[in-house]
Amino acid sequence: MTDHGQELGLYAISVVAQLVGTGQQNIRLYERRGLLTPDRTAGGTRQYSDADLAVLRRISELLAEGLNLAGVAKVLELEAVNARLQGELALLRSRRA
DNA sequence: CTTCTGACA
């Protein structure tokens, strides 16, 4: 079996831009606005994980729904805490069982 | 690959 679930692939900004269907400049703008924080190489090149790729796809959806970047940032922030809380709740349930 | 700048709707 090869990799399942969280893949550990790293992509350059040119490939993620093509996968998501947007320009490289936009992705850099998203990062500047705090929507993303991809890893950087020692040389300063951005390396996008599959999690980052999923976030970028989410950003595209939200933008298409009419949100601006500030709204997208809020949604992503709330979704992040929601995911953390759900994980915490699941852990509490398993311990009580 | 990076940054910055300007034009467009």
Added chain:
DNA sequence: TGTCAGTA
């Protein structure tokens, strides 16, 4: 305001 093109 977000996107896109060109530049250094």
